[in-house]
Structures are given as C-alpha cells and as structure tokens.
Amino acid sequence: MEELTQGTYRAKNGDLIRYRDDPAGHVEIEIEHNDGSSTATDASALHDAVRVSDDPAWPIRHPRFLGVLRFR
Secondary structure (H helix, E strand, O other): OOOOOOEEEEOOOOOEEEEEEOOOOOEEEEEEOOOOOEEEOOHHHHOOOEEEEOOOOOOOOOOOOOOOOOOO
C-alpha cells in the first residue's frame, strides 16, 4: 500500500473512511457507516479503499448558511 495522506476514502461497501491527524499529531481513522454511525478503526480499513477527497470532513453534512444576496 502506498503512503497514506489525510482525506476521505470510500470503502468497497460504500462506507466513508476519514483519515486525519489529531491536534497532538496522532493518526485518527474513523469509518462512517451508511446508517450515519461511526467507529474508530486502524489503517487496515483503507485496504482497497479509494480516495475521494483530500478533506477528511468531506462531504460537509451540515453546510454553513452564509446568507442571501439579492441583486437588482
């Protein structure tokens, strides 16, 4: 397996795998299941997974509302 970089990966079963470093510099790998639950795991979960984003929080589940601009 090639060197892993932070980001979001998709497992063969469709789960999202979030790979990031915590503030202390330790690796965190979390699987977000299709039902919305999540579990911590190790790097073996990334075997055969496909990287879909360099953002570990992709896709943003709760987008921020910035407001509406109206032009006339």
